[in-house]
Amino acid sequence: MNKFTEIFKNASFTRLFIANVTSQMGSVIGLTAFMFYILDRFSEQPSYATITELMFSLPTLAVFFLVGVVADRLDRQKIAYHCEMIAAAMSLCLLGAVSTGWMPLIFLTLFIRSAVQKFFFPAEQGILQGVLRKEDYTTAAGLNQFINSVFMLFGNAIGIFVYWTLGIYGAIVVDVVTLTISGLLIKSMKLSEEIRQPNGTHSLKDLNIRFIWSDFMIGLKYILSNKLLLALIYGFIAFGVVNGGFSVMQVFILKYKLAPDNYEQVSIYLGIVFGTGVMIGSFLSSLLTQKVKLFKLIIIGAFYIAVMTILASYATNVLFFLTICFLLALGLPMINIAIGGWMPTIIEPKMMGRVQGWITPLMMLSQSITLGIISIGYPKWFSIEIIYWFVGTCFLIVGGYYSLVLPRLAREKEAKEKLAGKKEVQLNY
Template identity: 60%
Template sequence: MKKIKGIFSKPIFVKLFIANITSHLGSVIGVTAFMFYLLDRFSNQPMYATLTELMHSLPTLFVFFLVGVFADRLDRQKIAYHCDTICAFLSIVLLGVLYIGWMPLIMAVLFLQSAIQKFFFPAEQGILQGILSKDDYSTAAGLNQMVMSLFMLFGNGIAILIYWLSGIYGAIIFDALTFIISAIFIRKCSVPEEVRLPNGYHSLKDLNIKFVMKDFIVGIQYIINSKLLMALISGFLVFGIVNGGFTVMPIFILKYKLAPESYEEYSILLGVAFGAGVLIGSFIATTLLQKFKFHQMIIIGLLFSGSLIILSSFASQTWIFLGVIFISALGLPFVNIAIGGWMPSIVEPKMMGRVQGWISPLMMVSQSITLGFLAWSFPSILSIEMLYWIVGGCLIIVGIFYSVILPKYIKGNQQIKGGTVTQNI
């Protein structure tokens, strides 16, 4: 509790924390409401819901080589601010496009908005790394995970409620307002220049193709030269498959197997069950950070959650399914908090943007491939149960991989005890 009070005593962190919440809230509500809108409008064509999620992930493949370089070379505060303002503007544009009703244009706007959003997180993470001490990293990661679990707990319910009360137009307006609020809080932050510009001042004109590609290659070399970092990041390729499956399969199993007539109502309960599991798991994981090493937390979480996700596919009743999903969610915060607290400790501040810039594309490549594969194969080839076997199996595979690789690299490069990391290099 003292650490949480200490971290909230920093005004910059508080403003960034609120900005991150509001920006994420708008994104969650907008995407969720739009999915339900498409499921209502194209009930017999689940492909459209999958394509919406694909428009959320696919843009990473087009901007990944820019995201990290921009976060390390340009003003990180300005990047985060302009991401929010542009996304708010595109939400307003989406209102008009939705009124026209031409699906390719709707998907194009969603694609562009998602592409802009990809620049937000590396810039924001770079600022957080600069204003926090190493002892605060795991606390901030735990706090962030708790907040994200509240989104899981109430996000779907809020999105569906807004959708029911004001329709898709009301949900999009709400989406735009949250981006505006986030932009205001980011603009009010007084971030030190060395945090905003860790590599000195560069203008957008400086970042020509040659400069960007050179910086991008430097980021690759930095990751490859650190075996520990390379091993840790390689797992994100499989995490993308998990994310891709999880964006659609909970709704699919309710609509096409367990509760076809009331899947919207049960999706709220599913969000509550999953969010409650993550929230409780966050408290447990934060407590155990002082007793377990980071890599041990990650491995435990992956193996536990992967096994339970596979088990959930065999549920024949909705309440049993919700119960198993609740238990499976307990292990996910172990992974997220450990990685969130560990990564800033092993990455140099001037390289954080380029490292974070590689994580998203790795995840989004596999996530986009997964969503494209699902749009093509479900339900003609894959059953809903198979989706859960694939996702759960991926988590177990990464857990086994980490259990073999990480201890070997940690022993040679770092000493990790409790929630702190001490560099030996």
């Protein structure tokens, strides 16, 4: 607990944390409400719900070569601020698009809004790395996972409540307000130039095509030269498939198998159960990170979640499904906290944007392909159970691969750090 109170004494981290929470709150409410709006209005066309999810993942493939370079070369604080404000403006445009009822315009607006927000995460991660000490990274990852569990616990319920009481328009307005608050909080932060622009001062004029491509390839060379980072990224590709499946399969199994008549109400219960599981898992995983090596938590978590995901496909009633989802949720923080605390220690601060510029599109590519397959194939070619089996198998593959490579690479990293530490002591002496 002392670690959590200590980290909030850092004013910059506190503002960034609150901004991130506020932004997530609006997005969760808006996305949940929009998903149920689509399912209500186009009940016989589940592909529309999947396409909606695609509009949040596909934009990465349109801007992937820009986001990392922009985050590393331009002012990270200004990027994060403008992302939130432009996204808020696009949400206002979404109000008009929804009022027309024309789905191509709605999807286009969602696509542009999502494309803008893809620039936020690399910039925000760069700022976070700059304002924290190395020993605080895992604590910050634990806090973020805890907040994610709160959104899982209450997000669906709040989103559905807002949708029921204020309608889709009210939910979008909430999204606009929260994004605006987040942007203003980021703008109010007092950050040194070293944190905002770790690679020196650059302007938009400097970012010509040749410069962008050169910087983008520097990021690739950096990843390829770091065996541990490369191994983690291979697993992230499979995690993209998992994200694509999880984004729709829980709602689908409720609406089209377990609770077709009251899936909205059951979704609230699912959110509470799943969020409670992640919240408890976050607390347990934070304790485990102090006693168990991070790579071991990642491996154990992957195998555990694989088993629970496959078991969930055999649910024949809501109670059994909710029980398995609770058990599954307990294991998610093992992976998220371990990776979130480990990655900043592996990546140099000046390279964070360009590395994220490769990680995010790789994940989103596999996520988009997965969603595309689901939108075309479900329910015509395969059942909801097949989606669960596929996602579970991906976790098994990741767990197996990580168990083969991560222990050796982690030992090599520790050996190099010890050697570097000895050399530094000798130089100081």
